[in-house]
Amino acid sequence: MNHYQKILSIQTTGKSLHKITHKVEAIVAQSGIETGLCTLFVRHTSASLVIQENADPDVLKDLANFFAKLVPEDPTLYIHKAEGSDDMPAHIRSALTHTSEQIPIARGKLVLGTWQGIYLWEHRQWSHHREVVVHISGK
Template sequence: MTCYQQLLKIKTAGKSLCNITAKVEAAVGESEIEIGLCTLFLRHTSASLLIQENADPDVLRDLENFFAKLVPEDSQRYIHNAEGPDDMPAHIRTALTKTSEHIPISQGKLLLGTWQGIYIWEHRQRSHIREVVVHIAGNLAI
């Protein structure tokens, strides 16, 4: 078994979903692993990783609207506010979602579904540089 690792640095555009599928697919291609598993880990506590619909942008807007209602940015609700009124809600949103994903690889490609894409979900208002560790383990082509 072979392992490959790459650190992706992604600039987000503030509170939104940033599609990173192509960057992860490129890392899988560079790994030359034919069959295995791709593990993604986001090194932050105020953003999330998400596999979600990549065809209809209304799905992403609906998710954002739902979470805005579920976890409002109201500084009166939270004790932690040292980094601004959007920080504690961002931590809660991350706790409700996740910071890692696992995707099988076959024939050197991610086995995502037809309508699936990989996203960083930025929960903060302003842009950030987010780091995603791409760890790929498996067998090389023979």
């Protein structure tokens, strides 16, 4: 079994979903692995990874709106405020989603569904530099 690993650097623009599918696909192609598994891991506690609808942007808007209602940015609700009023809600949103995803690889390509895309979900209000570890194993 072979392994290939790269760190994907992403500059976010504040609270939003950033599509990273093409960047991950490029790393899979570079790896030369034909059959295996691609593991993604975000190295932060206030951002997450999701595999979600990639055709209709309204889905992403609805997700963001739902999470805004589910985890409000109301400073009176939280004890932790050291990094701003959006920090604790960002930690909760990250805990409710994923810090890692695994996607099979077949014939040198990610085996995503037709309408699936990979997104880094920035949960903070301001721009941040985020890193996603892309680890590919297989043959």
